[in-house]
Amino acid sequence: MARRKKIYEGKAKILYEGPEPGTLVQYFKDDATAFNAEKRAVIEGKGVLNNRLSEFFMTGLGQIGIPTHFIRRLNMREQLIRQVEIIPLEIIVRNVAAGSMAKRLGIEEGTQLPRPIVEFSYKDDALGDPLVPEEYIIAFGWASQQDMDDIVSLALRVNDWMSGVMYGVGIKLVDFKIEVGRVWDNEFPRLLLADEISPDSCRLWDIETGQKLDKDVFRRDLGNLTDAYTEVAKRLGVMPSNVTHRPKPTLIN
Structure with missing residues (x-):
């Protein structure tokens, strides 16, 4: 092969x-x-x-x-x-104050925001993916004003759908990040949702208990990450509800 x-x-x-x-x-x-x-x-x-x-x-x-x-x-x-040309931005949609936003603004984690807030960070690990305003994005040519209008509209549509789907299985969509890429139809660019959407890129809390079902389990040492992701998959019907995560078999001499 x-x-x-x-x-x-x-x-x-x-x-x-x-x-x-x-x-x-x-x-x-x-x-x-x-x-x-x-x-x-x-x-x-x-x-x-x-x-x-x-x-x-x-x-x-x-x-x-x-x-x-x-x-x-x-x-x-x-x-x-x-294959797409990735726009060098992480688009973050927040419904509830959590993580860096809560820390940055001194807001108690778990505070419901008055409306979904869309933020942008510049994709650069060496710089720590800094937050950037739309003015920077347009001035440096990472995206046009029309691109930004379309990206915000797309992000809010994703938020509406995701929030409803997760609410239906007892999970609160706290926030998430997405990436967007361009493809070219002849000479005309078109924007596509790219990268992934998973518990790696979302904050997901159980509505009743507040239990975290996302990568914060790993960030904050709150338990087994695979068990948390498996719970999300079971609730969404992606995996059978009777499936449990099994460790690798141990060889016995």
Whole structure:
């Protein structure tokens, strides 16, 4: 079997050359990182869960007319996706004050915001992904004013759908981040939702108990990350409700 060409490796995924022009294979790793990769671990099964959950979210968003880079899932860890030109921004949508926002503004974590707030950070690990205003984005040519209007509209539509889906299974969508990429139809650019949507990129709290079901479990040492992600997958029907995470078998001499 021919060895695939690696295009890019990030903290949680690897991109390989796809089988057809304009496509890539996105591989989900078990690596977990936090605090700009200062904290690292390998969490068995995380990549499989994120692959399945991202497929669920991308498919659902596509069905309501939000264009995404997702084509299909290939196996337990890989997806076939469209190759896009990534806009160098993380788009963050916040419904509840938590994490860096609560710390930055001195707001008690868990405070409901008066409306969804959209923030932007510049994708650069060395700089700590700093928050940037729209003026910077437009001035430095990362995106046009029309792009920004479209990105905000897309992010709020994602928020509406995701909030409803998660509420239906007893989970509060606290916040999430997405990435957006461009594809070109002849000479006209089109924006697509890219990267992934998974508990790695969302804050998810149980509505009744406040239990965290996202990467804060790893950030704050609150328990088993795979168990938290499995709970989200079970509630959404992505995995059977009787599935439990099993450790690797131990060889007995």
